[in-house]
Ligand code: SF4
């Protein structure tokens with residue numbers, strides 16, 4: 001599984017069949033099938049964040065820009081085999097408390113395209129991260145290691 005399959009990128013990956021019924025969560029007799037799988041997903045994982053691919057950072061300026069982005073709440077950064085991605089851990093405003101999509105009939109195309117064949121309920125996307133920065137401090141630490149003169153980058 002690639003992280004693109006597991007993590008929503010530009011290409012956000014979202015469930016396409018989430019209006020099935022949350023009742024399945026309470027009915028253990030219901031078989032888990034592609035049609036009912038999302039109803040069994042605790043927290044409706046893939047509707048609780050999105051990711052956006054960013055250019056591979058190559059300079060101190062690039063990393064400084066990423067630090068600005070990671071200064072914002074609930075924003076993280078990772079790198080996998082496909083590149084670098086911002087991970088924004090804010091749940092979709094249409095996600096209802098029962099796990100259903102509040103705009104199911106008119107949900108965006110990315111939600112329709114997403115397949116739950118093998119998703120985060122099967123394997124955490126983090127398993128494929130090569131680098132992960134959970135916030136500003138983690139990226140600063142990386143920058144200081146990568147650039148010996150990192151702290152002097154604003155000095156002329
Ligand atoms: S993570 Fe998988 S099972 Fe859970 S809601 Fe999304 S597509 Fe469905």
Ligand code: SF4
Pocket residue numbers: 014015016018046047092093094095096100101102103104107108111
């Ligand atoms: S629009 Fe619906 S399916 Fe798409 S992320 Fe939001 S709650 Fe999930």
